Amino acid sequence: MNQQLWDSVDEYFASSLIPADPVLAGAAERARAAGLPHIAVSPSQGRLLQLLARIRGARRILEIGTLGGYSAIWLARALPAGGSMLSLEVEPRHAEVARANLADAGLADRVEVRLGPAAESLAALVAAQAEPFDFVFIDADKPSNPVYVEFALHLTRPGGVIVIDNVVRQGEVADPSSEDASVRGVQRAVEMIAAEPRLTATAQQTVGEKGYDGFILAVVGD
Ligand code: SAH
Ligand code: DHB
Ligand code: MG
Numbered sequence: 739m740n741q742q743l744w745d746s747v748d749e750y751f752a753s754s755l756i757p758a759d760p761v762l763a764g765a766a767e768r769a770r771a772a773g774l775p776h777i778a779v780s781p782s783q784g785r786l787l788q789l790l791a792r793i794r795g796a797r798r799i800l801e802i803g804t805l806g807g808y809s810a811i812w813l814a815r816a817l818p819a820g821g822s823m824l825s826l827e828v829e830p831r832h833a834e835v836a837r838a839n840l841a842d843a844g845l846a847d848r849v850e851v852r853l854g855p856a857a858e859s860l861a862a863l864v865a866a867q868a869e870p871f872d873f874v875f876i877d878a879d880k881p882s883n884p885v886y887v888e889f890a891l892h893l894t895r896p897g898g899v900i901v902i903d904n905v906v907r908q909g910e911v912a913d914p915s916s917e918d919a920s921v922r923g924v925q926r927a928v929e930m931i932a933a934e935p936r937l938t939a940t941a942q943q944t945v946g947e948k949g950y951d952g953f954i955l956a957v958v959g960d
Contacts, residue, residue, distance in 0.1 A: 741949065748946040752781045762811060765839035769806030772835045778805055779877075779903070780947045784812035787875060787901065790955070791816035794899050796872035801825035802856045802886050803878030803903075807836030807849075813875060814845045823849045824871075826856040826878070857882060860889035870895035877903040880920035883927035891934065891958065898958040902927065906943055906952035931956055 762781070769778065779787065791799060791813055797820070799813050804827035814823045827833045833853045840849045852859050856878050874890040876883060883902060890900045905911060905928075907921045916922065931939045931954070939956035 744945040744949075745947050748780060748782055756781050756785055761843045762808065764842060765806060765808050765811055768839055768842075769808065769835055772806070772831065774806050774832060774835060777948075778808035779812070782946060783944075783948070784809055788812045788816045790899060790901065791873045794873055794897070796899070797821040798869060798871045798873075799823040800871040800874045800890070800893065802860075802874070802876045802890075803827065804836045804851050805832050807839040807843075807851070809875065809877065810836060810840060810849055810851075811843045811845060813873070814840070814843075814849045817848055821848065825849060825851050826859045827851055827853060828855050828878075857885050857889070860886070860893070864889065864892050868893065870898065872898050874898070874900045875903070876900065879923075880904060880907075881923040883923040884930055887927045887930050891936065894958045896958055896960050900937075900954075900956040900958065902954040902956075904951055905941055905954050906950060908950060928954070936960070 766778065787809060796816060797818060799817065801810055801813060801823065804810055804825040810823065810825045817823060827836065830853060833851045836851050840846050871894050874894055876886045876890060894900060905924045907924060910916050910918060910921045911924050931937050936959050937956045938959060939954055941952055941954045943952040
């Protein structure tokens with residue numbers, strides 16, 4: 739492990755490829771000032787999410803786990819005119835910060851932050867036969883990943899993309915005897931994805947300013 743090296747390489751690529759952005763910097767600063775945990779995606783990861791949504795041509799995006807709206811800003815900026823995004827968050831204080839950040843980013847008309855336990859909001863979307871999403875970013879409480887994968891499958895149209903953050907858990911994901919609830923949540927989600935013929939998936943380990951981690955990328959078939 740060499741966190742300093744990962745930081746400097748992340749900084750090299752981000753400063754080269756991602757223009758300085760006062761809106762995103764302001765969103766990160768507001769989240770910090772409000773005392774929110776420092777666990778948002780990095781700039782390079784935000785850009786990756788944005789590119790994936792853009793490559794997909796996503797018109798409807800669902801995010802599970804808003805925090806201060808940092809990843810939501812990256813994703814919502816991938817939306818075409820007329821597109822929309824829904825982001826689910828259980829903590830009122832996080833939702834409040836996110837709404838302020840999205841308003842400052844000029845995205846309040848395109849992004850709704852819905853307050854409440856994500857599993858309840860997702861069940862309500864299924865019950866209401868909501869129009870399916872093209873892109874789902876799962877990034878909330880990790881023990882619930884299996885629940886979120888199941889809902890994401892129900893709520894995503896064929897060709898849709900599902901991304902799950904933080905799946906490496908310091909490498910503990912490969913330990914079948916782990917009793918950590920977050921690790922178990924990832925492992926159960928992986929088993930479900932593997933057993934689901936409609937999903938084609940891979941996982942990538944990552945290093946960078948967020949340490950050693952990784953994400954799952956899945957595409958929904960017919
Ligand atoms: N996607 C954000 C980071 C999300 S951090 C970004 O990269 O900018 C995880 C968020 O999930 C936290 O804000 C936490 O409050 C929220 N969360 C945790 N449990 C939840 C639940 N059951 N339902 C909805 N949100 C939840
Ligand atoms: C944590 C959560 C995240 O979504 C993340 O990207 C990093 C860390 C956490 O709960 O520690
Ligand atoms: Mg995360």
